[in-house]
Amino acid sequence: MALTLSACCMGGAAAQGARPAADAPLLSSPLPPGLPSGTGAGYHSPASPIAPLPPRTDVLPWSVLADLTRKTTKDGVLPVFSAQQLSMHQTVQRIQGFMVPLDSRAAQTHFLLTSVPLTCPFCLPGGPESMVEVRTRTPVRYAIEPVVVQGRFTLLHNDPYGLYYRVLDAVAVE
Incomplete structure (x- = not known):
């Protein structure tokens, strides 16, 4: 089961009170694409x-x-x-x-x-x-x-x- 990443983990929109888009990508990693991982x-x-x-x-x-x-x-x-x-x-x-x-x-x-x-x-x-x-x-x-x-x-x-x-x-x- 993949999880969506809350934008609060990135300091993004959710941290500022906005909700993630309904079509937000499902991620199997705790980091969003483009960030260093692992x-x-x-x-x-x-x-x-x-x-x-x-x-x-x-x-x-x-x-x-x-x-x-x-x-x-x-x-x-x-x-x-x-x-x-x-x-x-x-x-x-x-x-x-x-x-x-x-x-x-x-x-x-x-x-x-x-x-x-x-x-x-x-x-x-x-x-x-x-x-x-x-x-x-x-x-x-x-x-x-x-x-x-x-x-x-x-x-x-x-x-x-x-x-x-x-x-x-x-x-x-x-």
């Missing part, structure tokens, strides 16, 4: 009111996390990590991203960090290569602006939730 660190909508991540040299670039391949097995689609990614397993890394809270509290100890901001409360901003699960030592206050965390970076070879990366014992850094 790889990369997510799509930052030009209509987003939130600015993209500012460049920083002291954080792990999302391009490094997105640089992987996948293999399909009987258990699902699994990541095949690059040599660079394998060398970072269980090391301390800094990652900059947008917080996706996993509960309703103002401060979070367990959240997702993504390469692009959420533009729709019902849509993930990209694939598993564009998000990192974070577990912190102390709560981090939710913010719309990008945050930077530092902690023990872990590769997830067969995570039950389909994630590829996790940072444990994280702390927020400026």
